[in-house]
Amino acid sequence: MPASATRPAAKPIALLALAAALIVPLAACSSEATSSDQPQTLRYASGDAEPTCLDPHVGGNWPQAILANQFLESLFSKNDAGEIIPWLATGAEASDDQLSWTITLKEGVSFTDGTPFDADAVVANVEHIKNPETASSTAILALGKVSEAVAVDARTVRFDLSEPDSALLESLAQTWLAIESPAGLERGTEQNCLAPIGTGAFQVASWEKQSQVVLTRNENHTTAPQDGVTSEGQPGATVGTIEWKFIPDAATRLAALQSDQVDIIDSVQPDALSQFQANGTEETLIGARPGVTARVELNTTRAPFDDPKVREAFAASADIDAAVESLYFGTLDRSTSVLSSATPFATSHPDSFEFDAARASTLLDEAGWTERDADGVRTKNGERLEVAFPVSTNQSIPAEISVLEQIGATSSEVGFDVQLELLDLSTWYERSGTWEFDAIVAPYSKNSADVLRIVYSTDSITPAPSGYHANNTGLSLPALDEALDAAVKTSDDAERKRLYGEAQQLIIDSGTVIPLYDQTVQFAYGANVHGFRLQPNVNVPSLVNVTIE
Numbered sequence: 001m002p003a004s005a006t007r008p009a010a011k012p013i014a015l016l017a018l019a020a021a022l023i024v025p026l027a028a029c030s031s032e033a034t035s036s037d038q039p040q041t042l043r044y045a046s047g048d049a050e051p052t053c054l055d056p057h058v059g060g061n062w063p064q065a066i067l068a069n070q071f072l073e074s075l076f077s078k079n080d081a082g083e084i085i086p087w088l089a090t091g092a093e094a095s096d097d098q099l100s101w102t103i104t105l106k107e108g109v110s111f112t113d114g115t116p117f118d119a120d121a122v123v124a125n126v127e128h129i130k131n132p133e134t135a136s137s138t139a140i141l142a143l144g145k146v147s148e149a150v151a152v153d154a155r156t157v158r159f160d161l162s163e164p165d166s167a168l169l170e171s172l173a174q175t176w177l178a179i180e181s182p183a184g185l186e187r188g189t190e191q192n193c194l195a196p197i198g199t200g201a202f203q204v205a206s207w208e209k210q211s212q213v214v215l216t217r218n219e220n221h222t223t224a225p226q227d228g229v230t231s232e233g234q235p236g237a238t239v240g241t242i243e244w245k246f247i248p249d250a251a252t253r254l255a256a257l258q259s260d261q262v263d264i265i266d267s268v269q270p271d272a273l274s275q276f277q278a279n280g281t282e283e284t285l286i287g288a289r290p291g292v293t294a295r296v297e298l299n300t301t302r303a304p305f306d307d308p309k310v311r312e313a314f315a316a317s318a319d320i321d322a323a324v325e326s327l328y329f330g331t332l333d334r335s336t337s338v339l340s341s342a343t344p345f346a347t348s349h350p351d352s353f354e355f356d357a358a359r360a361s362t363l364l365d366e367a368g369w370t371e372r373d374a375d376g377v378r379t380k381n382g383e384r385l386e387v388a389f390p391v392s393t394n395q396s397i398p399a400e401i402s403v404l405e406q407i408g409a410t411s412s413e414v415g416f417d418v419q420l421e422l423l424d425l426s427t428w429y430e431r432s433g434t435w436e437f438d439a440i441v442a443p444y445s446k447n448s449a450d451v452l453r454i455v456y457s458t459d460s461i462t463p464a465p466s467g468y469h470a471n472n473t474g475l476s477l478p479a480l481d482e483a484l485d486a487a488v489k490t491s492d493d494a495e496r497k498r499l500y501g502e503a504q505q506l507i508i509d510s511g512t513v514i515p516l517y518d519q520t521v522q523f524a525y526g527a528n529v530h531g532f533r534l535q536p537n538v539n540v541p542s543l544v545n546v547t548i549e
Helices: 031-035 062-068 119-130 138-142 189-194 250-258 270-279 308-317 320-328 357-366 398-412 425-433 451-456 478-489 493-510
Strands: 041-046 076-078 084-086 089-094 100-105 146-153 156-161 202-208 212-217 241-246 264-266 283-288 294-298 378-380 386-392 417-423 439-441 513-517 520-525 533-535 540-542
Touching: 041 062, 041 250, 062 540, 084 089, 100 119, 119 138, 119 146, 119 156, 250 264, 250 520, 270 283, 270 520, 283 533, 294 398, 308 357, 308 398, 320 398, 320 513, 386 398, 386 425, 386 439, 398 417, 417 425, 451 478, 451 493, 478 493, 493 513, 520 540
Parallel strands: 041 241, 041 264, 386 417
Antiparallel strands: 076 084, 089 100, 100 156, 146 156, 202 212, 212 241, 264 520, 283 520, 294 439, 294 513, 533 540
């Protein structure tokens, strides 16, 4: 098998004509359901961390995205073929020199506070994201090449760029760049974090910290995106209320579903998923998050992983295939790619990640880690071969933590001392931002291969205004920077494929990344729930057309 096998790329990006009606309701979604005197309440239980701010411009993590997708909307989305489609926009055109994009906007759309959606609103959002005081990370990195947004007229906005950015429309199709009411933004960060104001199918009614966010239906919703299956459909939520509950314990979430206390749960454990798939007691939905895979990244800014031989030894000492097979019950496959299978231009590198304890031991000997202490841990010049490994319990389900524990166990056999430390999300971010780790698993979603530039370029070693740095390896490779810069400047898919393939090979050859599997979203719900789906822009859940029998 070749060292690098390329997966098929997604279809070339194309702006489709604006559909008259967008997300499709199922046959079960009758008019009686939406006009009932007692609108339905949907109860959703999340295992992801409760956001500290509901505004995805601030910071910009996955828990914010899955919740904000219910009440905020973006300029663009994607369909199931991977094509960019209009949402709040109606189309886009690049200048001949690729240094500006002119985007036309829908008419007759208003935010739920009555503020009109127009070009000035888009400009205000771009300025909000790029303002250092907003402390954005994901959104500001996505707009890194945008110099400014200019309102040409009420229905037209121009994005001026410092350099060509072939991934701009893909970036604008993400929830972290969703458009919010300018009047809402003007309230200030503290108030806007509590209840961002959008154009979505729902609006934030209340937030009871450490319990739930309650969303209510936007009766004037007009702008649902095409769902990628059919161009027929209609905007407007079906249920009247969503109770978005925070239940961090996986067993408690599962019990709540099975006792009919909630209708949908996320972050489902693999054993439960496998059981549901086998016996059909609950419906399941699994999707790969676009962007990078779940992968172990090694910090090269300090010992021991500043030494390439030690990095190579650690990868060879980790029996990942056996861990995934035993702990995931066939619900996902081991990946040897930096990019998720949901991301165009992903390449696999199976020959680079073979478990070989004997080879790991030889490499450590060559690196000078020849002695062992009484615990069997290798030493060099009196220093133990320790690996500080902080893990976010909010970003990793128990099965993933068990995988990391098994990696630690097999690595210990050749002399590593892997010290897993389970942390809440805020502490994990702090530890990551101050480089207090040797190994880390850091999810990052983006719906294009340009995520490699965000995560592995030299520029991303420098923290964003939020204090977050996307490059956790600390490795600066000029050849990698050149390939990623060239890839984002060209719109030729054949050239992008070549350049992203070259970039992935350089990352793999650096020994700084050990892929595990696709970062996935896993849901379970009762047979009485209809219309639940993932929105193809970044595979976030969409509840707009859910009905409950």
